[in-house]
Amino acid sequence: MESVWTRLESLLPHVQKPARYIGCEDGSQHPVHGSGKVSWLLTYPDTYEVGLPNQGLQILYEILNERPDAVAERSYAPWSDLEALMRSEGLPLFSVDNHLAATDFDLIAFNLSAELVYTNVLNCVDLAGIAVRSANRNDSDPLIAIGGHCTFNPEPLADFVDLVVLGDGEEVVGEITEVVAEWKRNGKGPGTREGVLRTLASVPGVYVPSLYEVSYDGPAIVEVSPKYSDVPERVEKRTIADLGDWPYPKSQLVPLTEVVHDRLNVEVFRGCTRGCRFCQAGMITRPVRERPAEQVKSMITNGLRRTGYDEVSLTSLSTADFSGIDQVIRDTVSEPGCDQVSVALPSLRVDAFTVGIAAQIQRARRTGLTFAPEAGSWRLRQVINKLISEDDLFEAVESAYSQGWRRVKLYFLTGLPTETDPDTLGIADLAQRCAEIGRAHNRSASVTVSVGGFVPKSNTPFQWFGQNTSAELGRKIGMLRDATRRNRAVQLKWHDPKATLIEGIASRGDRRIGAAIEYVWRHGGVFQEWSEHFNHDLWLEAMAACGLDIDWYVHRHRTEQEILPWDHLSAGLHKDFLWQDWRDALDQVGLEDCRWTPCYDCGACTGYGIEHVVASATPPAGGSQGTGVRQAPEPLIPATLQVRAAAAVPST
Amino acid sequence: MRIRLKFTKFGKVRFTSHRDVARMWERAVRRSGLPMAYSEGFNPRPRLSFGLALSTCHESQSEYLDIDIDPERADQIDMAEILSVLTQHLPDGLAAVGAEVITRKTPSLQQAVTSCTWQIDVIETDEETAAGAVARALAADELVVTRQRKGKEVTDDLRPQLIGIDILGPTEDGVRIVAELGTKPRSIRPSELLSVFEPPLRERRVTRLNQWITDDLGERREPIVCRSVASAAVGAT
Numbered sequence: 001m002e003s004v005w006t007r008l009e010s011l012l013p014h015v016q017k018p019a020r021y022i023g024c025e026d027g028s029q030h031p032v033h034g035s036g037k038v039s040w041l042l043t044y045p046d047t048y049e050v051g052l053p054n055q056g057l058q059i060l061y062e063i064l065n066e067r068p069d070a071v072a073e074r075s076y077a078p079w080s081d082l083e084a085l086m087r088s089e090g091l092p093l094f095s096v097d098n099h100l101a102a103t104d105f106d107l108i109a110f111n112l113s114a115e116l117v118y119t120n121v122l123n124c125v126d127l128a129g130i131a132v133r134s135a136n137r138n139d140s141d142p143l144i145a146i147g148g149h150c151t152f153n154p155e156p157l158a159d160f161v162d163l164v165v166l167g168d169g170e171e172v173v174g175e176i177t178e179v180v181a182e183w184k185r186n187g188k189g190p191g192t193r194e195g196v197l198r199t200l201a202s203v204p205g206v207y208v209p210s211l212y213e214v215s216y217d218g219p220a221i222v223e224v225s226p227k228y229s230d231v232p233e234r235v236e237k238r239t240i241a242d243l244g245d246w247p248y249p250k251s252q253l254v255p256l257t258e259v260v261h262d263r264l265n266v267e268v269f270r271g272c273t274r275g276c277r278f279c280q281a282g283m284i285t286r287p288v289r290e291r292p293a294e295q296v297k298s299m300i301t302n303g304l305r306r307t308g309y310d311e312v313s314l315t316s317l318s319t320a321d322f323s324g325i326d327q328v329i330r331d332t333v334s335e336p337g338c339d340q341v342s343v344a345l346p347s348l349r350v351d352a353f354t355v356g357i358a359a360q361i362q363r364a365r366r367t368g369l370t371f372a373p374e375a376g377s378w379r380l381r382q383v384i385n386k387l388i389s390e391d392d393l394f395e396a397v398e399s400a401y402s403q404g405w406r407r408v409k410l411y412f413l414t415g416l417p418t419e420t421d422p423d424t425l426g427i428a429d430l431a432q433r434c435a436e437i438g439r440a441h442n443r444s445a446s447v448t449v450s451v452g453g454f455v456p457k458s459n460t461p462f463q464w465f466g467q468n469t470s471a472e473l474g475r476k477i478g479m480l481r482d483a484t485r486r487n488r489a490v491q492l493k494w495h496d497p498k499a500t501l502i503e504g505i506a507s508r509g510d511r512r513i514g515a516a517i518e519y520v521w522r523h524g525g526v527f528q529e530w531s532e533h534f535n536h537d538l539w540l541e542a543m544a545a546c547g548l549d550i551d552w553y554v555h556r557h558r559t560e561q562e563i564l565p566w567d568h569l570s571a572g573l574h575k576d577f578l579w580q581d582w583r584d585a586l587d588q589v590g591l592e593d594c595r596w597t598p599c600y601d602c603g604a605c606t607g608y609g610i611e612h613v614v615a616s617a618t619p620p621a622g623g624s625q626g627t628g629v630r631q632a633p634e635p636l637i638p639a640t641l642q643v644r645a646a647a648a649v650p651s652t
Numbered sequence: 653m654r655i656r657l658k659f660t661k662f663g664k665v666r667f668t669s670h671r672d673v674a675r676m677w678e679r680a681v682r683r684s685g686l687p688m689a690y691s692e693g694f695n696p697r698p699r700l701s702f703g704l705a706l707s708t709c710h711e712s713q714s715e716y717l718d719i720d721i722d723p724e725r726a727d728q729i730d731m732a733e734i735l736s737v738l739t740q741h742l743p744d745g746l747a748a749v750g751a752e753v754i755t756r757k758t759p760s761l762q763q764a765v766t767s768c769t770w771q772i773d774v775i776e777t778d779e780e781t782a783a784g785a786v787a788r789a790l791a792a793d794e795l796v797v798t799r800q801r802k803g804k805e806v807t808d809d810l811r812p813q814l815i816g817i818d819i820l821g822p823t824e825d826g827v828r829i830v831a832e833l834g835t836k837p838r839s840i841r842p843s844e845l846l847s848v849f850e851p852p853l854r855e856r857r858v859t860r861l862n863q864w865i866t867d868d869l870g871e872r873r874e875p876i877v878c879r880s881v882a883s884a885a886v887g888a889t
Contacts, residue, residue, distance in 0.1 A: 308679030
């Protein structure tokens with residue numbers, strides 16, 4: 001095992017931003033490898049600036065390095081300039097900690113948070129000097145693993161990865177380590193690779209695609225069945241019961257060079273039960289598990305002191321829902337030594353109460369505040385179960401402008417199920433009315449509207465919905481452009497419908513899509529999530545060359561009976577719950593947040609014998625709170641709300 | 653109260669940019685608990701001002717910055733401890749090696765520094781070739797470089813800014829040169845100097861050895877008189 005640093009060092013003066021390849025971050029570990037230790041290379045298949053802040057990767061990096069039987073290092077996709085030099089000099093993919101070659105590790109584990117990075121996974125494996133198809137790998141090659149939200153439909157990558165981890169990684173990485181340690185002790189001899197994968201397949205939360213046979217009838221899947229009787233028919237996700245047991249990262253990495261989200265991040269809860277039907281994250285991370293308030297406070301104060309950051313972000317899928325959020329924030333900003341610290345809430349709820357919290361803490365200039373109503377009409381918001389009333393939005397916007405903010409940003413999706421042109425045009429109408437509210441306070445007030453095309457995801461009620469074509473999405477965006485063109489206070493931005501189409505291919509694709517991914521990669525299609533590299537025509541060419549029908553994969557509505565490519569993988573949600581929620585969506589029937597109301601048995605708690613961990617028995621104050629009905633300004637216990645006995649306050 | 657600090661930059665951290673180094677200092681000062689002064693306004697920033705930028709990939713044994721101290725807490729400053737406290741909070745490769753209290757009337761580093769001494773290791777050449785190139789440059793009346801500035805081509809004569817140059821001798825794979833280059837009206841980069849040589853020379857590793865302030869009488873001194881200088885080996889990783 002030899003460091004490649006000296007060879008890399010001579011290339012770095014010739015590339016852009018060489019600091020992203022040196023490591024040396026404050027908080028970086030100094031792993032000491034040994035024959036008794038299983039070595040993990042945790043890889044983010046995008047640039048360092050995008051990958052370094054990833055909290056999932058940092059959490060596993062610490063947990064593994066704390067184990068006596070494991071070491072973990074990090075790697076990121078090299079930018080094209082360095083990649084070209086690496087290929088011409090024969091330098092392999094390397095870790096940024098000890099600058100070791102990727103093949104010096106027992107496992108290479110990728111974090112997948114978006115579909116367009118899939119070709120980068122193949123590129124990284126190839127740069128490591130390993131066969132991209134798992135069937136062609138040698139016994140002693142590193143095992144290629146993937147984790148993260150995209151793994152709830154890993155089928156498009158099934159032929160390229162050895163194992164897939166579903167759900168929270170905190171516990172399962174230890175169990176995988178133990179299996180691989182045994183394999184390593186026995187010398188990873190010839191013919192043992194399939195054996196270790198079979199043992200790994202028996203670890204709950206681990207899916208080994210090569211141990212399953214998929215049979216087809218024409219385009220349709222007939223069956224996905226395990227090849228051996230000891231391989232589970234259905235793989236369930238992993239869920240940690242209590243976030244309070246996992247106060248990670250303890251030493252968040254502080255990079256030497258600029259990265260996205262360059263601030264302290266403290267995860268205040270995991271999971272969300274607001275039940276927005278388009279949101280995969282909210283569906284697959286259930287139940288809600290709040291971090292104890294005391295632990296949040298100590299992670300903030302220790303983190304700020306250690307890192308020297310002057311900004312902390314309280315992360316979750318909807319931070320204003322954290323029990324007692326206002327108290328936590330008040331305590332943070334009044335802490336001695338924190339007088340120059342600003343607090344960021346990346347996911348603001350749409351109501352005046354939330355804006356009030358933001359006003360308390362925003363120390364920096366009040367330039368912009370972001371809300372996500374997601375759909376332009378109340379009708380469509382009922383369909384997607386984002387039950388924000390117009391009053392909620394207007395009160396939030398009024399509150400923002402009156403407290404000094406000058407720009408409000410509104411996020412919307414277009415191409416949602418049942419969407420009609422009046423629904424779409426409702427986006428322009430809402431934006432213009434928000435701008436009017438703003439102009440009453442400030443003549444230069446403006447509204448930025450950001451519109452994304454909707455991509456249906458696996459394990460959500462919308463998994464059966466046929467995605468809009470890019471022509472249709474383009475038409476809707478054009479309609480919004482026309483409707484907002486004359487209003488100078490409204491700026492419209494949109495996501496490229498062509499990229500939306502390609503995301504749709506990978507999002508609900510099956511194993512046969514792998515051929516197209518490989519085709520795109522072999523024809524130079526990497527960094528597809530970067531607009532300067534994205535190559536729409538190459539994807540169309542790949543699909544045609546592989547005999548794959550885009551219309552069938554992306555735009556077709558699925559039926560209840562159809563076997564979906566991910567049906568053998570479970571996020572805990574009952575398929576009949578999802579189907580019922582899909583029917584309810586079409587009937588415009590909303591579903592309440594089960595944190596504060598009786599269980600409707602989606603399966604995420606009951607199936608795994610776990611519960612929500614929330615400190616407050618009542619919903620937070622303000623707005624209609626996703627119920628569509630006004631909530632009391634002070635939190636009271638409404639008669640209809642019940643809290644299940646076991647949803648107790650977590651112990652610290 | 654204003655403190656002028658001298659620091660070094662060696663090893664892997666040389667691949668970070670000037671802006672990166674500024675951010676590292678901001679965080680290190682905050683962590684050290686040094687009572688920095690902050691700017692006024694909506695978005696208060698710590699008042700740090702840096703001297704001449706050092707190019708990414710170059711090392712240095714004499715970088716400088718000025719830090720403003722909160723006047724109400726200036727008595728908390730322990731000048732005996734300040735270097736070790738700051739170095740402890742800086743990333744590996746950056747070290748504070750000198751500190752001096754200056755007055756608000758002291759000209760800023762950007763204004764005051766007039767020249768820098770550079771150690772330039774060049775490769776793919778031998779001592780004789782390099783010596784010939786250096787001699788021709790010294791004998792030339794003008795050394796013209798062309799560069800792009802705001803989309804237009806600009807030509808500069810480097811010759812008046814080439815204050816001194818010496819061949820120190822061979823290295824493992826080339827030749828070591830030491831040169832003093834002027835910074836007024838603009839800083840001349842070592843790579844620009846190498847490009848005007850005939851034949852042009854290729855840099856391997858560049859280290860800033862000194863920054864100089866030359867007064868009206870032609871007296872040359874460094875921005876601070878170092879109280880303690882860590883013996884940083886030139887070119888060490």
